[in-house]
Amino acid sequence: MFFVRPSQLEQMRDPLQASWNRELAAREAPPASDFNLAELIDFSKMNEVFASYLEVIGLPVAIIDFNGVVLASSHWQRLCTEYHRGNEGTLSRCLESDTSLSRQMQEGTNYAIYRCSNGLTDCASPIVVDGQHIANLFIGQFFLQPPDQAYFEAQRAKFGFEREGYFRALAEVPIVAEERVPAILKMLVGFANLLAKQSLAEHRARTAYLDVEQQVIERTQALARSEQRMRSIIELSPIPKALWTTDGHTSYVNAAFVRSFGYTLADVATADAFWERVLPEPQARAAAVATWRQRLHESVAKGLPFQPTELTLTCQDGDVRTVIAETVTIGGDGDGAPVDSRLTVFYDITQLKRTESALREAKERVEAAASAGIVGIWDWDVVNNRLVWDQVMYKLYGLREGDFGGAFEAWAASIHPDDRAYAEREIQAALRGEHEYAIEFRVRWPDGSIHYLKAVSQTTFGADGKPLRMMGVNYDTTAQKEIQLQLDKLAYYDLLTGLPNRRLLEDRLQQAIALAQRKRRKVGMLFIDLDRFKPVNDRHGHEAGDWLLKEVAKRAKACLRASDTPSRLGGDEFVVLLPDVLNVDDAISVAEKIRASLELPFRMENGQLLDISSSIGVALYPDHADDARKLLMCGDQAMYKAKQGGRNAVVACA
Numbered sequence: 001m002f003f004v005r006p007s008q009l010e011q012m013r014d015p016l017q018a019s020w021n022r023e024l025a026a027r028e029a030p031p032a033s034d035f036n037l038a039e040l041i042d043f044s045k046m047n048e049v050f051a052s053y054l055e056v057i058g059l060p061v062a063i064i065d066f067n068g069v070v071l072a073s074s075h076w077q078r079l080c081t082e083y084h085r086g087n088e089g090t091l092s093r094c095l096e097s098d099t100s101l102s103r104q105m106q107e108g109t110n111y112a113i114y115r116c117s118n119g120l121t122d123c124a125s126p127i128v129v130d131g132q133h134i135a136n137l138f139i140g141q142f143f144l145q146p147p148d149q150a151y152f153e154a155q156r157a158k159f160g161f162e163r164e165g166y167f168r169a170l171a172e173v174p175i176v177a178e179e180r181v182p183a184i185l186k187m188l189v190g191f192a193n194l195l196a197k198q199s200l201a202e203h204r205a206r207t208a209y210l211d212v213e214q215q216v217i218e219r220t221q222a223l224a225r226s227e228q229r230m231r232s233i234i235e236l237s238p239i240p241k242a243l244w245t246t247d248g249h250t251s252y253v254n255a256a257f258v259r260s261f262g263y264t265l266a267d268v269a270t271a272d273a274f275w276e277r278v279l280p281e282p283q284a285r286a287a288a289v290a291t292w293r294q295r296l297h298e299s300v301a302k303g304l305p306f307q308p309t310e311l312t313l314t315c316q317d318g319d320v321r322t323v324i325a326e327t328v329t330i331g332g333d334g335d336g337a338p339v340d341s342r343l344t345v346f347y348d349i350t351q352l353k354r355t356e357s358a359l360r361e362a363k364e365r366v367e368a369a370a371s372a373g374i375v376g377i378w379d380w381d382v383v384n385n386r387l388v389w390d391q392v393m394y395k396l397y398g399l400r401e402g403d404f405g406g407a408f409e410a411w412a413a414s415i416h417p418d419d420r421a422y423a424e425r426e427i428q429a430a431l432r433g434e435h436e437y438a439i440e441f442r443v444r445w446p447d448g449s450i451h452y453l454k455a456v457s458q459t460t461f462g463a464d465g466k467p468l469r470m471m472g473v474n475y476d477t478t479a480q481k482e483i484q485l486q487l488d489k490l491a492y493y494d495l496l497t498g499l500p501n502r503r504l505l506e507d508r509l510q511q512a513i514a515l516a517q518r519k520r521r522k523v524g525m526l527f528i529d530l531d532r533f534k535p536v537n538d539r540h541g542h543e544a545g546d547w548l549l550k551e552v553a554k555r556a557k558a559c560l561r562a563s564d565t566p567s568r569l570g571g572d573e574f575v576v577l578l579p580d581v582l583n584v585d586d587a588i589s590v591a592e593k594i595r596a597s598l599e600l601p602f603r604m605e606n607g608q609l610l611d612i613s614s615s616i617g618v619a620l621y622p623d624h625a626d627d628a629r630k631l632l633m634c635g636d637q638a639m640y641k642a643k644q645g646g647r648n649a650v651v652a653c654a
Contacts, residue, residue, distance in 0.1 A: 007058040007142075007174040012075035013082065015062070016047070020085045024095075025069045043072040049491045050074035052503055056494060056570055058174060059184070061139045061191075063127070068098040077120075077141040079169040084118045089159050093117035101136065113181065119151060120173065123184055125191075137191060139184060143175045180542075198483040209456070212375045212473050222355075240323075240346040243330075244271050251341065260348060262316025278313040296327065296342075310349075321350040375475040378457075380408065382431065382467045387411055396453060396474050398445030416442035416450065430459050431467040440477060452477045494568040496546055497553035505567040505575055509628045512579040513621055523621040524578030524587035527635035528556070528594065531613040531647040533572040540608070548602055548610055555597045559590065575635070584620050584652050591616045591650040599648060613648035615639055624653040 015021055043063075050061045054074035062073035084090040097116040101124050104112045111125040122140030126133050147170060156166045176184070240257035244250055248271045258264055261278070268274040279285035292309060299306040308326045315321060327344040376393035380386070385407050394401055397414050404410055408427075415423050419441040430437035437457045442450050457472020492504040500508070512523045530552065537545040549572065556566050556574060565577040576594070581587045595614050602610040617638025625631040634653040642651040 008172045011078050011172045013078055015070045015073050015076045015081050018081055020091055021070050045487065046072040049487060052491050052501055055502055059139055060141050063135050064098060064138050065135050068095040077173050079173055080141055083161055083166055083169060087159050090118050141173065143173060144178050146175060208375050209475055242344045244342050244344060248272065250274065280314055321348060322353050323348050375473050377473055380470045382469060393474060396476055397443055414443050416444050433461065437472065452481045497550050497568050499553050500565055500567040502569050505565060505577060506628060508565050509577055512577060513628055516621060522581050524581040525619045525631050525635045526576040526591050527617040527639040528574040529615050529639050530572035531615055533612055536610055551602050552598060556594050559593045559597055584618065584623060587618050587620060588650055588652060591618050595650055615642035615647050616650045617642060618650060618652040
């Protein structure tokens, strides 16, 4: 048996909105940490999980920081919320206990069980994320033995509590069987580890995304700066030019030539002098001059434009510059220019070459960082429908490089069929400039496995407003999804039997009644209570009782349709939702089938036979009640009539 004296759930109160908790949060600053728990855990979802835990187990659970501030919680015992935490004197004793417990946790203890300064028993386990202790998970507010009345009378008198109300609240505090404490601690440590794993997975995914996002921003900014420098050169600086005669003399160089290369006309009086100065290494000079003369000959002989030639030139000051050189033939123009001279134009591409090299290095760094963080980078040329992936993208989609077609359609084919239309709609919305592209979707690998990915990108538009390019990242969120599924299971399913709990049952009941109203149907409700279950626990122990509850769940489920919902409310109480029945006889027929199944003996692995039966109440919407709450009450009342009539019976609501 779990409780010597059970909790009174209806009397418990919410500590999160209590004035003492709000005041404490306002005046106490949390200690410095690399992790913000509020960013890693959805406290609203955690409050639902804790509420379900309280309903099933009967003990409050909460996340509390080092200053005693309650961050997420189920309802608490009234003795704590209204008396001990509502009085400055007893509140300080509560906080002293919390601080003492935090020190134990920081010293490496996996869990602790202690009696607070105000007389109640609590358990705690640290939440440790990547080696940092950031908060504690508490379960408690119970007694292991009946409370010492004299102790609490003295405490009441010392702090001025009203006698009747204080002792009424004291009587609501449960007494837990001491042999159940190890199970509480085991569950507590497991829950704290699950929270830590979820927090760490969320932190790592966020860190990886932010790192890659910063790389993309820096790469974009570097490219923008480079383009601005090139624009300044084009707009503000004349292009270097030189005029050579057919006999190899240099007749003119412009100011830009002198400014760019540092050589005056006297320094490069002939073409040979020019080549010797700008290409001082003999072998490199011979190869460059040979290429230049061959292209010049082909241009003159065939009447074709001169093929631009890339040259690496050494300037007067030793600087090395890369240029694209072109030359054209010009005739006499009456101003003294020799006939058949050649005007050579030098387009300085040194900065462009350096930028290309820097971008290549940046791309390699980004891809290396992406590979380490399992984050893929993609670039889609919208105009030409050319999609480029880095190596990590192939890993995220389970593909080999040769299996990817490099177009939008090839990417779309990899998305899970149920998510494909949504992903394509979001892409089109981003291309229309309605919002940035940031979605989560599933992909199906060639081996059939399903993986969750998140995609974020930016879209570049032309002057006419049409989309030109999308660049973004993908990263794997499968691990976070699996953790979320585990948390959802804790919030909506009974941990022992795997059946839906009260929260999920009430949600499905509301949906069934809404559908029945529209379709003019009936909804059946079976309220089941096991007969002679307590003697099984007393005689054979709680492990046998837990085994029996799981077997009851299996037998009941076997009597139902796939559309029906069997659930466990707690203890030995079960409820079955029949979303579509013809009449009350139809529901009674199902109830009789379950009753007959549970009446048969249950054989344990050791051969021991367990004999129980069931009392079942039947209620029908809208025949017996016009809303969900009344329907549950009606079924409960009918079940008690079955109990009073001798048990092992089915009774319909009158």
